[in-house]
Amino acid sequence: MIKVLACLTQQHDPRLIALAVFICAIACITVVAMLTRALKNRGMGRAAWTIAATFAFGSGVWALHFIAMLAFQAHMPVAYDVSWTVFSILVAIIGTLPGFALFLSAPRRPLVALLGGTIVGLGITAMHFTGMMAMRLGAIVIFQRSYVIAAIIVGAAFGALALFVAGRWQTTAGRLLGGLLLAFAIVAMHFTGMTAVVLAPVLGPGIAPGDAVFTPALLAIAVAAISSLILLAGLMFALIDARMERRDLAETWRLRQIADSAFEGLMIHRDGIIIDVNAAFTGMVGLPKDQIIGRSVLDFAAQQDIAHVKERLATSRNDLEECAFRAANGTVLPVEVLARDIEYGGKPAKVVALRDISERKKAAEQLEYLAHHDPLTGLANRSLLRERISASIALAEKSDESLALLLLDLDRFKAVNDLHGHPIGDQVLVRVAARLRAAARGAEIIARLGGDEFVILLTAEAGAEAARAAEVAQRVIASLTEPFEVGASFLQINTSIGVSLYPQHGADADELLKNADTALYSAKRAGRGTQRMFDPAMDAELRRRRHLEQDLRLAIRRRTLDIHFQPLFKNDGKTLAGFEALARWRHPAFGPISPADFIPLAEESGLIVPLGRLVLETACTEAASWSQPHRIAVNISPAQLRAGNLVATVTEVLARTGLPPSRLELEVTESLLIEDTEATLATLSALKALGLRIVLDDFGTGYSSLSYLRRFPFDKLKIDRSFIQALGENDEAMAIVRAIVALADSLTLDVTAEGVETETQLRLLQEESNAEMQGYLLGRPAPADTFSGLLATGAAKQAGGRFPHFEAAANQA
Structure with missing residues (x-):
């Protein structure tokens, strides 16, 4: 050196x-x-x-x-x-x-x-x-x-x-x-x-x-x-x-701007060590860039996915897949990952795009939830119910358990919607769902089928399923009997329940639901607010009613139903005031079918609308042929009013038959008045404008609201037969009749007393009122030709306290 x-x-x-x-x-x-x-x-x-x-x-x-x-x-x-x-x-x-x-x-x-x-x-x-x-x-x-x-x-x-x-x-x-x-x-x-x-x-x-x-x-x-x-x-x-450095910096800045404007998080790593990231990635991680670069990719993998990420790094896989990403604050995000091999800084590297799919996952979960749940009540829907019934049956087959299926719908719920509106009805449904959850604790599933129909699926040890179903059904009925306080209103509803058991009443979901529906139908016919267990006899009865429904439809189409007429007399009991047209059905196989059977059947099936038109057409055609201008009364059902074309139908029938509108009386019940009051008022007012008369039937047995009498264009009140039949036996009944007559007089309304069947009832009515009268004592419903003599004279000939003109009619009825 x-x-x-x-x-x-x-x-x-x-x-x-x-x-x-x-x-x-x-x-x-x-x-x-x-x-x-x-x-x-x-x-x-x-x-x-x-x-x-x-x-x-x-x-x-x-x-x-x-x-x-x-x-x-x-x-x-x-x-x-x-x-x-x-x-x-x-x-x-x-x-x-x-x-x-x-x-x-x-x-x-x-x-x-x-x-x-x-x-x-x-x-x-x-x-x-x-x-x-x-x-x-x-x-x-x-x-x-x-x-x-x-x-x-x-x-x-x-x-x-x-x-x-x-x-x-x-x-x-x-x-x-x-x-x-x-x-x-x-x-x-x-x-x-x-x-x-x-x-x-x-x-x-x-x-x-x-x-x-x-x-x-x-x-x-x-x-x-x-x-x-x-x-x-x-x-x-x-x-x-220097020039190229400026160009490189400009290019780097441009690429950085492009990368930072990307919605996906971009990360570049080499051998699992992060060497660059974009702004979206720092946002996902919740850390600045300088605290990310140099760290391992595994630092940002969720615990459950660390092994999977290691395997992906080791095999250099670039395929698209989902994994869980962990932010700095511990939040785990589902991300979609796609990688690509690049050259970065002159050496091989990988760029990884991470797309946050949290919102997509939430949307998918929401769609999945909505696909299996009722959006209003949060209960399971029909689709999920069927899945759970099938799954429960599969489990029951492998154990000693049995199932009970309770099908229920709400009584008088339609009146809540009609009187208070659908928003209030929705609130009631939500509260019904809450009460069902409380009353059916431990149920496999509670579902809403739609409208006011609900299903409860229960499990129990074999042999105890009927007792468990009865116990839960009773709790549900008691729970729903309590009034619902909505705003300033206390709403009263109830429920009827049909029960079917597995395996006694069905081997699959369809059969169990069908038989529970049959039992529910029986519960409703029994008076509502009760429960019924399925019995094969119910199914036979239901099938009979279905056959009757088909036969009734055919009878209406072929116009083979009979229209009988029951006379109405003035207060003297002799002078004819008019007739009420009543439908009668003689079945070719079963003989006479009571109106108490086929009229509700027509209402349930929707046949009441064509049946009502048939009665109206026949009654008006018959009345138009009479030599004397006697009035004809025809009953109108709520279903006819809801159909929306009643005014047009009446107008067309009157024009075609030539019957003067003043001779036609349309009888409506009080229950009709609570269904969409404004629409009902508009329809009745339009009918009144045609020149016919509107009669409030069965007055005193329904809501009997005086506001109805003030708002609706009635011409007559018909006192319900229950009050008339109690005359002479119950002083309160006489007081009610006097009150109704006095009310009608003050409102300048005519009055008809229906159901007069004894001489005592006739005498008391004649003494206490000037009401028109109708009943079996005076004349039973019969075909029009039975009353040819009465139609000719306009008065009945009384002999020995009897009305011989109507003995034949009574015998036919």
């Missing part, structure tokens, strides 16, 4: 040495920067930058060498062979090219960087000793082996270290340090190699005449030219690099 320093300080011009070192440092730093630029390119672009870097480096090494040779004080004339001088620069360029190319193939791999640097160091050494061969002077150049070996080691070692640093730390500081180490490798190798030189003077000039040599002056010019090119190349590269 001391000898090297002595060679440097005593045998060389310090000024030229400083110049050489400066040019070398500029060249080396420029070369490292050019190599960095080469890393950012691929294909021909990388090859061009690699060749340019090698040319600049080789030129720089060559310039240092010959500036240092010019600084060398040999104390004798020196010249330089042209061919060897030119050959030495080629050695510098070609000898270092493989080293740089190898380094650029994998700069971050230590072994590759060290090997590439070693090759560069050897190329520098080769150039040095080739350049020494160009010297022509009056002495023999002898190289000391130890220093030659030392020069080779120094050049290779520091060349390897320089590229290792440049590859390991690809930053501005790393590039600067790598360039300086490379320059040091050249300088150290050169002066170590110069120390190895021993000059042995010989006789003669040492330069043969005609030799092509560079004199020191010419060499200085050549070196100056090369040095100028190096400095100019360095300046141009600095400008180009």
